[in-house]
Amino acid sequence: CTTPTNEPRTLNLNDGAIDQRRSLCWTTEKASPFLIHEIFQNPGQTQPDLIILIPSSSSLAARELPTSQTERPRRRTAAPRRPATARAAAATMGATPFDFDFDHKRDVYGFAVRPQHLQRFREYAKIYKEEEDERTHRWKDFLDRLADSADLPSTPSIHAAAAGDAESAEKSVKEEHHEAENTDTDTNLEYLKEADGNEELGDVNGEPDDIKGVTSNLEKPKEDSSSRGADCDEDDEEEGEAEERNIKIECVDQVDDNDESIEAKGKPEDFDDVAGNSEKLKEETSADYVTPNKASEEFKEINEGSEEIKVINGGSEGFKDQNGGSKELGEVNNDNFKRFEETPFDKGLLDELEPIKVESWRRVRASLSIIEKMMSSRVVKRNDTANAISGEVATQLASIEEDRAVEETHEGNSAEESYDAEKVDRSQDGAPGDSTSVTLEGDNGGSYFPWREELESLVRGGVPIALRGEMWQAFVGVGARKITGYYNKLLDERTDVLDEKDLKDQVVNEQKSSPKKDPKPEKWKGQIEKDLPRTFPGHPALDEDGRNALRRLLTAYARHNPSVGYCQAMNFFAGLFLLFMPEENAFWALVGVIDEYFEGYYTEEMIESQVLLIF
Amino acid sequence: MASRRRTLLKVIILGDSGVGKTSLMNQYVNKKFSNQYKATIGADFLTKEVQFEDRLFTLQIWDTAGQERFQSLGVAFYRGADCCVLVYDVNSMKSFDNLNNWREEFLIQASPSDPDNFPFVLLGNKVDVDGGNSRVVSEKKAKAWCASKGNIPYFETSAKDGINVEEAFQCIVKNALKNEPEEELYMPDTVDVVGGNRGQGSSGCC
Numbered sequence: 147c148t149t150p151t152n153e154p155r156t157l158n159l160n161d162g163a164i165d166q167r168r169s170l171c172w173t174t175e176k177a178s179p180f181l182i183h184e185i186f187q188n189p190g191q192t193q194p195d196l197i198i199l200i201p202s203s204s205s206l207a208a209r210e211l212p213t214s215q216t217e218r219p220r221r222r223t224a225a226p227r228r229p230a231t232a233r234a235a236a237a238t239m240g241a242t243p244f245d246f247d248f249d250h251k252r253d254v255y256g257f258a259v260r261p262q263h264l265q266r267f268r269e270y271a272k273i274y275k276e277e278e279d280e281r282t283h284r285w286k287d288f289l290d291r292l293a294d295s296a297d298l299p300s301t302p303s304i305h306a307a308a309a310g311d312a313e314s315a316e317k318s319v320k321e322e323h324h325e326a327e328n329t330d331t332d333t334n335l336e337y338l339k340e341a342d343g344n345e346e347l348g349d350v351n352g353e354p355d356d357i358k359g360v361t362s363n364l365e366k367p368k369e370d371s372s373s374r375g376a377d378c379d380e381d382d383e384e385e386g387e388a389e390e391r392n393i394k395i396e397c398v399d400q401v402d403d404n405d406e407s408i409e410a411k412g413k414p415e416d417f418d419d420v421a422g423n424s425e426k427l428k429e430e431t432s433a434d435y436v437t438p439n440k441a442s443e444e445f446k447e448i449n450e451g452s453e454e455i456k457v458i459n460g461g462s463e464g465f466k467d468q469n470g471g472s473k474e475l476g477e478v479n480n481d482n483f484k485r486f487e488e489t490p491f492d493k494g495l496l497d498e499l500e501p502i503k504v505e506s507w508r509r510v511r512a513s514l515s516i517i518e519k520m521m522s523s524r525v526v527k528r529n530d531t532a533n534a535i536s537g538e539v540a541t542q543l544a545s546i547e548e549d550r551a552v553e554e555t556h557e558g559n560s561a562e563e564s565y566d567a568e569k570v571d572r573s574q575d576g577a578p579g580d581s582t583s584v585t586l587e588g589d590n591g592g593s594y595f596p597w598r599e600e601l602e603s604l605v606r607g608g609v610p611i612a613l614r615g616e617m618w619q620a621f622v623g624v625g626a627r628k629i630t631g632y633y634n635k636l637l638d639e640r641t642d643v644l645d646e647k648d649l650k651d652q653v654v655n656e657q658k659s660s661p662k663k664d665p666k667p668e669k670w671k672g673q674i675e676k677d678l679p680r681t682f683p684g685h686p687a688l689d690e691d692g693r694n695a696l697r698r699l700l701t702a703y704a705r706h707n708p709s710v711g712y713c714q715a716m717n718f719f720a721g722l723f724l725l726f727m728p729e730e731n732a733f734w735a736l737v738g739v740i741d742e743y744f745e746g747y748y749t750e751e752m753i754e755s756q757v758l759l760i761f
Numbered sequence: 762m763a764s765r766r767r768t769l770l771k772v773i774i775l776g777d778s779g780v781g782k783t784s785l786m787n788q789y790v791n792k793k794f795s796n797q798y799k800a801t802i803g804a805d806f807l808t809k810e811v812q813f814e815d816r817l818f819t820l821q822i823w824d825t826a827g828q829e830r831f832q833s834l835g836v837a838f839y840r841g842a843d844c845c846v847l848v849y850d851v852n853s854m855k856s857f858d859n860l861n862n863w864r865e866e867f868l869i870q871a872s873p874s875d876p877d878n879f880p881f882v883l884l885g886n887k888v889d890v891d892g893g894n895s896r897v898v899s900e901k902k903a904k905a906w907c908a909s910k911g912n913i914p915y916f917e918t919s920a921k922d923g924i925n926v927e928e929a930f931q932c933i934v935k936n937a938l939k940n941e942p943e944e945e946l947y948m949p950d951t952v953d954v955v956g957g958n959r960g961q962g963s964s965g966c967c
Contacts, residue, residue, distance in 0.1 A: 262967060316886045368813055426897065462833060673828055676778055676779045676800070677778075677800045678797050680779075680800040681799065682797060682799070683797035683798065683799060685798075713828065713830060714778070714800050714802055714803040714826055714828045714831070715800075715803075717800060718799075718802070748830075749830075750830050750833075751830070751833055752830055752831070752833045755803075755833075756833060756834060756836075756837070
């Protein structure tokens with residue numbers, strides 16, 4: 147990490163003067179966990195530096211990777227090529243920023259190249275394009291391998307969803323998942339044996355491979371459920387494998403009851419289904435998530451516990467999925483289960499059901515979902531009524547402050563759960579240090595991701611433009627953060643004042659210091675209006691629609707986090723996100739970045755920014 | 762450390778968001794106006810060589826972010842300023858009303874040795890807008906304010922049309938120099954970041 151410069155210029159995000167590619171590492175306490183990596187410095191580019199935020203563990207931040215990691219021979223995969231959707235997905239502000247456009251003197255992002263830089267820009271353009279092609283190739287290869295090896299459960303389910311055939315989809319998920327488990331969980335099985343020394347495991351070892359795999363996944367939850375005194379019926383689980391559908395419903399019922407939630411988690415088959423569609427499930431269910439009942443709150447607590455288990459036991463892909471699934475279930479109301487059962491895979495129907503006011507939401511592509519999963523393990527949803535925008539959308543996002551938050555949760559809970567925590571700790575201690583077992587990547591929720599180093603290396607080399615929007619989302623954990631309806635809710639709150647005319651009035655009022663009519667003025671409003679035309683001025687995407695989108699985005703964020711409201715600089719973040727992703731995705735990305743990565747920087751006091759300046 | 766003749770003048774431009782601070786600076790330094798300026802985040806500065814009374818100075822003009830909360834960062838930027846330029850928009854009463862706040866905040870954070878006589882210059886910008894019809898702050902009112910603060914020089918400017926910009930900055934240079942006239946000024950040790958010969962790292966990062 148290089149010291150950027152001793153000039154104060156580095157603070158100026160909108161300064162076009164930073165021409166060289168370089169990394170910034172901010173060493174304030176809050177920022178230090180994150181490596182801020184600037185990429186794609188185009189000569190003459192006038193946009194703010196593009197940054198990608200990578201939550202770092204000690205290994206990530208400190209170590210340079212051997213070049214062999216990046217130059218490993220490329221394996222041709224048998225998998226069908228997945229259509230590149232990013233291009234279509236991006237540019238919601240109306241531009242198609244991914245073309246070289248020499249004639250119009252704009253760079254690939256649609257930003258005007260300054261006349262004095264145009265010459266250099268053209269000289270470099272060819273090299274840039276070659277590099278970009280190479281990057282694209284490398285990433286594609288990586289993602290293909292990823293999708294083939296590690297992400298079978300979710301990939302086919304997405305395909306199936308597209309086909310709209312719930313039945314066959316489920317089957318294919320099942321089959322492919324079995325295959326995956328055979329290979330993936332064998333090593334994990336050993337780890338579990340060592341760590342837990344569970345007797346049942348010995349019995350199951352005699353079983354066929356795929357059962358073994360499944361059972362290894364069961365190990366952890368079982369331990370948990372017994373510690374909770376919930377009864378964990380072995381037969382049920384065997385059955386569960388044979389009659390997935392029935393058990394699934396049963397499992398859902400159990401979750402309804404909440405008491406046996408942990409046992410429910412012990413049925414990986416069911417939850418694999420759930421996890422494969424976790425996002426969808428979330429969309430589906432949280433749409434109806436009106437008032438969180440007490441039961442679901444309890445469930446959430448339990449699931450925070452399971453989050454930690456996941457960290458420990460992350461070596462098992464399947465188990466991770468279970469936890470992912472159950473985490474999602476944590477938000478589910480009883481009422482929602484019915485709907486969930488009816489349309490667990492029908493994405494098309496889901497879209498119909500979900501009223502979308504603004505052009506909004508798009509999933510991250512399948513091959514990236516596993517990366518998203520890895521990153522999303524950092525994201526925990528919990529109740530935070532202090533910040534809740536209203537009682538109706540009571541679930542607030544909050545970042546997991548490493549493990550601390552989880553531990554606090556445990557402390558606050560019953561003795562039973564404390565016991566769980568201890569147990570978890572113990573098994574953590576017992577984890578063998580070899581590479582096939584769980585490597586606890588710092589506090590990062592780093593599960594077993596053998597490709598992680600390669601990913602880091604790839605990120606350092608730059609993310610291809612076509613992938614960038616989705617990669618950002620995956621890294622920020624947009625999928626895990628999203629609460630369906632929240633964004634629109636924020637915007638709806640005062641639809642009246644969102645009217646264009648009223649906004650103008652407001653600005654005029656403010657400027658003329660006339661008494662304000664609004665009893666609860668949103669004081670950042672005028673500032674947002676001022677900055678809309680001053681965000682990427684001249685960029686084709688910032689036409690009227692683009693500015694309206696930007697206004698909505700910033701307004702929604704300000705209402706989401708009133709303690710920050712609107713701070714200059716957020717407009718550039720938001721604008722940049724809008725260039726690369728649909729509006730609602732951009733909102734959650736903004737939430738992730740400002741709430742978490744830049745917590746304290748943009749508040750009224752700007753404490754963290756002061757710290758940054760002083761050092 | 763040997764003292765030497767001062768050649769660097771540090772000037773801070775303050776004022777509400779959108780009054781035209783960046784535009785004024787760019788009009789003066791680059792002789793250009795654009796209606797496509799981006800919102801300034803944190804601070805930015807430009808330098809310009811100026812000649813004054815047969816001496817050559819480097820004028821370092823600091824352009825700051827206008828949003829109120831950025832004031833809390835002021836201490837880092839204001840320190841060592843030789844002159845403070847206050848800018849308001851003649852079409853916005855609020856930006857005028859906030860001048861007191863900006864001035865006081867500057868004096869607190871920059872803590873100059875002689876606050877009562879620290880040189881300020883006031884610029885009423887955007888006089889070109891709408892042919893002056895949308896103007897809400899009269900020249901008289903502005904001058905009265907200047908008088909009440911110890912005869913602060915006042916200019917009515919248009920960064921867009923380049924009206925009075927050159928004159929204003931000439932005045933700014935003059936006042937910046939007046940601050941500590943003809944003194945053999947002491948320059949504090951500069952921190953040698955590049956050389957790295959010192960035992961201690963001077964870098965704050967990593």
